Amino acid sequence: xxxxxxxxxxxxRNEVTCESCGSILEYGNADLEVAQRYxxxxxxxxxxxxxxxxxxxxxxxxxxx
Numbered sequence: 001x002x003x004x005x006x007x008x009x010x011x012x013r014n015e016v017t018c019e020s021c022g023s024i025l026e027y028g029n030a031d032l033e034v035a036q037r038y039x040x041x042x043x044x045x046x047x048x049x050x051x052x053x054x055x056x057x058x059x060x061x062x063x064x065x
Contacts, residue, residue, distance in 0.1 A: 012062045016048070020055035029062050 011028045035047040047056045
């Protein structure tokens with residue numbers, strides 16, 4: 001069964017600065033990978049890989065406002 005889109009909204013985006021090379025990166029939640037999950041199973045850190053220098057950057061999950 002395919003997902004049916006009833007109303008399409010723009011995907012929220014956020015910016016983060018790479019601590020290695022200083023590049024400013026824009027990302028969406030679909031770009032995030034799980035960096036680590038704590039034993040309680042409730043706290044999760046997310047990361048993206050900088051396309052400039054290849055270093056992984058910790059990011060926040062974007063919440064709709």
